[in-house]
Amino acid sequence: MPTTILDLPRETVELIYAHLIATPTEWLEVKHPNTLAASTACCLRLVCPAWAEWLYPHHLYRGLKFSSASRSMEFAKHMWCRSETLPRPKCQHLVIDRIWARQPPPKNGTQDMIDWELVEILLELFADSVVTLDLQFVDYLWLPIEDIEAIGRLKNLRDLQLNISSTQSGDRQFPATDPQFFNDLIVAAKGLKSLVLGTQISLPYEPAPGLWEDKPYPEITHLDVTQVLHRPTDILRLSTAFKPSLKALSVRDNGPGINADEIFGMAEFGVNMFEQMMGQFGIELPGLRRVYENLQYTLEALSLTSSHLLKDSLDFIFPNLRVLAIDYWINSITNFLAYQVFTQSPIEILAIDAQAAFDECEPKFVGNPFANLPYLKKLVFMSAKSDYSAPPKLLEACEAIGVKCVYIDHRQLPLIMKLL
Incomplete structure (x- = not known):
């Protein structure tokens, strides 16, 4: 003892x-x-x-964030000076912020940004341990081949996040992300499972599923995109690129979306006809139906920030969808759960935002709409604090049909899938 x-x-x-x-x-x-x-x-x-x-x-050093070139170099020198007989730190979550990999430096003279050589040094320090890599670029994404190869040497990399830094150069013009760079980067990360895109990625054409030119993509199972930055066509092409392995899709957005009754002509001609008419002017409506159609038979988990992202696909059936997470319910949850996309898909886990359960779900909760989901086993409350308690209406509805309530302090779809 x-x-x-x-x-x-x-x-x-x-x-x-x-x-x-x-x-x-x-x-x-x-x-x-x-x-x-x-x-x-x-x-x-x-x-x-x-x-x-x-x-x-x-x-x-399990999680580290570097945002200063001078301090990053001092850390690297400290690591180099340690005796080889001493244990090496294992950083699993590495964040590199304020990356400016090109020359010349920004016109406004922003100092102490991390260049491509320092990115390579930091990657090499933790090549054996990094699982999650979050790269945050000033203005736009770009790295030279040396850094791409260094990312390819990260033996345990599973989660890659590409974001724009909150630091801005002040330059008024900068190029869009080069599709060739993006694809070379993704192809190099051979063990990648999750890809989070916090910046616009626009592929020039729809690639062959699983391939970029003649090179195979890694078996990415989770794709996270932001609709504010990506047109539906962009999301469609990305989902097609990773379709052979893609099982989970997260789409983030702001606002309630477009109401067909509020736009002149849409109600009269219908959404599909109106979309075609707007397309002639280069304007793309934010509906995701084509994305859902593309992934209909392979998608197992779907996470949406708002219920309006399903509004054009309520008649859809996902035969393999087991996890559905919706943060905010712009529409009545009672009415929404009566649609075919819920009643005919084998949803076992329904996840909602903990605060939205009070603000949006409970006021419009009539009867027991959870009973419309015949396969439902768990109702998950996301971003719940340790002392959180769900609305009584929802608890009673779950108890009546034997559904378990689960509380989590995050909203990460891959982790929610582990609750199955």
Whole structure:
């Protein structure tokens, strides 16, 4: 029997550490990089040498964010000076912000940005441990072949996030993302499973499923796009590119979408005819029906920020859809759950935003609309705090049909799928 905390099994100490770094908003899935986690690891390292040896490689640098060239280089020099006999830190979540990989520097003279050589150095430091890589570029995406090859050497990379930095160069004009660069980057990341695009990617044409030219894409199972940045055609081409392996799609958007009754001509001619007419002027309506049609028989999980992103496809059936997450319900949840897309698809998990359950779902909740989903097993409340309790109406409806209520502190579709 252990006599002190130092004698506890490592698995038990891991649970204690997880409890210490939990907060009311992060009580199940701690997000990294995390200042509290790093500071806690620093303090616990002082307890004894055994803990120091365990915490340094596994927790102290588990999540790192670099946004300054000078500080990044100092960190690299520190790592290079460490004895090879000492344990190496294992960074699993690496964020590199303020990337400016081209020459010359921005016209407004923004200083201390991270160049392509420093990106390569940081990638090489953690080539054996990085699982999630978040690259945040100033103005637009671009890296030279050296960095692309370095990303290809990340043995455990599974999650790639491409974003635009909050730092701006001040230049008024900059190029769009080069499709050749984007595809070379994705092809290089051979073990990639999840791709999050926080910037516009526009492929020039619809690629052959699973291929860019003669090179195979990695087996990406989850694609996350933002509709504000991507036209439906862009999302369609991206989903086609990864279709052979794609099982989960996340679409983020702002606003309630377009109401057919509020636009002159749409109600009279119908949405499809109106879309064709607008297309003659180069204007594309934000409907995603073509995307849903493309993935109809392969999609297993779908995450939408708003219910309006399904408005043009309520008659659809996804024969393999088991997880559906909708953050906000612009329309009545009672009316919505009566449509065929819900009643005829084998949905086992329905996830909704915890606050929206009170603000949007409960006021329009009549009867028991969950009974319309014959396969439903779990109702998940996303972004719930540790003391959260769901609206009584929803709890009673779930209890009446044997549906389990689950509370999570995130809204990440791949993690929600693990609840199946």
